[in-house]
Amino acid sequence: MASGDSDVDDDYFSDFGDQRGGSDDEDFYTGDSDDECDINKSGGDYMDEDGNDDDDDYGEQAVEETEDGGSEMEKTYVVLTEDGIRARQEEDIAKVSEVLSMPPGFAAVLLRHFKWMAGRLQEEWFLDERRVRDAVGLPADGAVPTLVNRRRLTCAICFDRFSAGGMRSGGCSHFYCVTCWRGYVRAGVGDGARCLSLRCPDPSCTVAVVRELIDEVADDEDRERYAMFALRSYVEESNRFKWCPGPGCSLAVEFVGSGGDQINDVFCSCGHGFCWRCGEEAHRPVSCKTVAMWLAKNVSESETATWLLDHTKHCPVCRRPIEKNFGCMHMTCRAPCFHEFCWLCLEPWVSHRFCEKYRPDGSEAESEINSTEEERRVQAKASLDRYIYHYERWAANLKSLRVALDDMEKLEMSELEKMAGAVRVPATELRFMTEAYEHVGEGRRVLAWAYAYGYYLDPERDATKRQLFEYLQNDANASLERLHGCAEKERKELFGAAAVDFHTYRAYRDKLAGLTKVTRRYFENLVKAFAGDLAEVSSSSETAS
Incomplete structure (x- = not known):
């Protein structure tokens, strides 16, 4: 951000940069030490309570997710198959059946009535058994x-x-x-x-x-259908479980942590992430309210936005149409032009650090407006331009997220084995590649919803807050582009050769692992700032006053 564009004291941004613990990015990936690269660490691994990767008898596929860098809250949840859900349900029914000395069928009816909350059931039962029996239709004791x-x-x-x-x-x-x-x-x-x-x-x-x-x-068919409805009720009528809304996914997620009122994003084993509160796609770090407003806005504006954005962009030099077919924003025109530029802002890539921030059209604003209709036209155009600016970047990052997830799936299914054979190392040693893609995916998701957040920052009323928002976002975005380019293009260049030199591979491994660490740090700061609604600006303003 140019200093002439900011009304915020430069010392404020310097102080915030010091809090990031940020020195130059190169310092993080030029070292030769394996420990410095943090290759074998992963913030997204799912383990059971004993530290084992294997599924347990209940069909659990994931137990806990702890954010990197020591997050303020540990998110703990379990991903369950249908067999795992059934085992949990039967276990709950058996416990109530034993405590209340009744057949399992009666216990199941009681649990459904109390939304599968065994504690509340027992409390109400021992308080007034007759009232509970009448409410659920249980016959007299001993029946x-x-x-x-x-x-x-x-x-x-x-x-x-x-x-x-x-x-x-x-x-x-x-x-x-x-x-x-x-x-x-x-x-x-x-x-x-x-x-x-x-x-x-x-x-x-x-x-x-x-x-x-x-x-x-x-008959058999009706028994199976009844059992299916009973199983679904265990998830859909309980506040502990949610079905994964991912396409074609039949898994469920159980939250087993202590901070149930604070849990937001959870990630199913199928790869789909969703918000525990509102059920929309994972949208950390913005609030569910912002997501609802943004999605409603997209419904009303989507036809105009889609028409404007679905066309190919033209190379800024030769004007030939360019189609984006990779995940990162670094574009290279075809021969003989080979011009490199940013897909979003079209600036030359050689001098590109981050995209220019949104600026209202000042030329028309400064001109004399002689009619109310002309003023409304200018305001409508400015509003649409502002929406298109944020929508394009939101959509582009979500598209890049899908590309990154597809690339990671291909890596895990087949490419890791081939690359491991090319450099003669175990496939497990290439974990740093999938870790990089995990952070690319998370970064794309965060950046996408950051643009939705930015749309609702008023250019005038929230000018200072927006400056901090852009400062943090630009740093995170620049780091993410470096990581994505290294994980995608440099990887394909390295392993696309007939023979892969081991020392070249080591240098690439160290660089990618280092960039992963740097990017993770940038996004941790971005998420923390958003979680507090950029409270640094408010506290700074109060101190100044």
Whole structure:
């Protein structure tokens, strides 16, 4: 940021830079020591409580995620398969069944009524058992989930008579034949999750139809569907679990930490990240309110923005159309031009450090406006330009995020083995590459939502706060571009050669690991500043006043 553009004291930014612990980036990746490169450390590994990578008996795929650099809050959650969810559900039902001395089917009905909160269930149960029984439709104490008729009776639905053993009830005195029960259950299951709240067919009876009776009278298909609804209720009706909203993903996430009111982004084993609070894609460091406003804004403006942004850009030198096919913003025109420039601001890459900050169009603002309509037109254009500026960078970073995730998936599936063979090292030693891509992905996600945050900073009212925002963002963005370029282009150049020199590989490894560490530090500072809504500006202003 040029000093002439800022009204904030230069010493303030110097002090903030000192707090970053920042010296020149080169200092972090010129060393030869493996320890300095921090190659084998990862902030995104998922381990179980004993430090093992293996899944446990409950189908857990991840237990805890601790942010790098000693974050203020440790986020702890578990990613569960359907088998893992089922095991947790059966365990909770078995505990309640044992404590309250009742069949599992009754225990499941009680747990669903209390949103699968066993503690609250037991508290209410021992406070007023009769009221709880009446509320959920449990028969009197000592009753069983299903009874068989002991003498010849008439079914109240089909009016056929059946001998002893041919009819069933839900623990009450209303017996029906198995065929009628099967039709009743099929109709309930066809009605969706409400089948979990089935009651006795007799209109005057409120006894609940539970799992044991369903298993006795329903056919295989209906039993499976009922079991599926019961499993989904364990996740969807509980405040401890959420299904991963990733496309085609059937995993669930359980939050098991102590800071449930503060948890935000969680990341499923499928690679999809989402916000625990609002369910949108992971959007650290901005608030759910900002995300909601931004997405609503995109809906209203998306057609105009898409029309303007979906076209290819032209090379600033030869004017030929350029299509962006890599993740980073460093573009190189085709032969014979070979001009290198930034995709976002179109400035030459050789002298590029960060994109110029958003500036309102001053030429029209300074001209004399003789009519109200002309003034409205200028204001509308300025508003659209400002939106397009932030939308383009938001969309470009999310697109680069998807490219980075695709590259990381290709690395893990096949390319790591090939590269390891080329330099004759174990594939595990190339972990520094996937770690770099993890930080590239996280950085792209943070930068994307940072632009959404920046859109809602008023250019005049929040001018000082915006200057700090751009200062932090530019540093983080420049570091991320260096990391992404090294992880993507330099890697392909190195391993695209017929033979890979081991010393060249070591130098590349040290550089990439060092850049990963530097980038992580920049983004930690950016996220911390956003978490406090750039409180440094407010405190500085209060001190000055």
